Amino acid sequence: MRISLLAAMILLVMTATVAAQSPKTFPDLTLTGPLTDAQKTYLGVDTNPFRLSEIKADILFIEGYSMYCPICQQDAPALNELFQRLGKADPEGRIRVIGLALGNTEFETTFYQDKFNVPFPLFKDEDYAIHKALGEPVAPTYYIVRTSGPAPELLYEAEGELAKDIFETIMTLAKAR
Structure with missing residues (x-):
């Protein structure tokens, strides 16, 4: 009985370790919305709509936000600063930043972008x-x-602030590629 229990525990730990190391796919989303020529160039795309996998980058930092979310509004200046820092730290353009306006219309998305001067x-x-x-x-x-x-x-995935x-x-994840 003790050996069976020990074997079961070892198997459970090994399974959890393999699961933790297994890559998790992310949906290859279809993205649409008004893009400036500069934004198309930044993303390396020339069509609209396009798929996430078509963005010319190794690493993509994505903010899932809503115009009505107070935390999203509070974090907007920090995200703008993060975008600037990443641009300076990554002159090769391997890292890109986008926002997904969860449940928001084109009007709401544009309003948010204008109100918070979102550069990405x-x-x-x-x-x-x-x-x-x-x-x-x-x-x-x-x-x-x-x-x-x-x-x-x-x-990486995190919610909240x-x-x-x-x-x-x-930067650590970008270097680990």
Whole structure:
């Protein structure tokens, strides 16, 4: 009996370890919304709509937000600063930043972008298709996704206020590729 219990525990630990190390795919979302020529160039895309996997980047930092979310509004200046820091730290353009306006219309997405001077591309989700594909997360939820492989791969996910060490986390994951 003791050997069976010990074997079961070892098997459980091994299974949990393998599961923790297994890559988790991230939905290859279809993104749409008004993009400036500069934003298209930043993302390396020339069509609209396009798929997440078409963005020319190794690492994608994604903010899932809502215009009506007070935490999202509070974090907007910090995200703008993060975008600037990443641009300076990554002159090769391997890291990109986008926002997904969970459940927001084009008007709401544009209003948010203008109100908070958001410099990175934001994408509407008025039919909740993105929200559903992501498992209906709360706003805000932040993702770090590797886009350089055969399919987008989730490396990091957190909800709530933007983590103070998110810049370091992004840079560490970018270097680990």
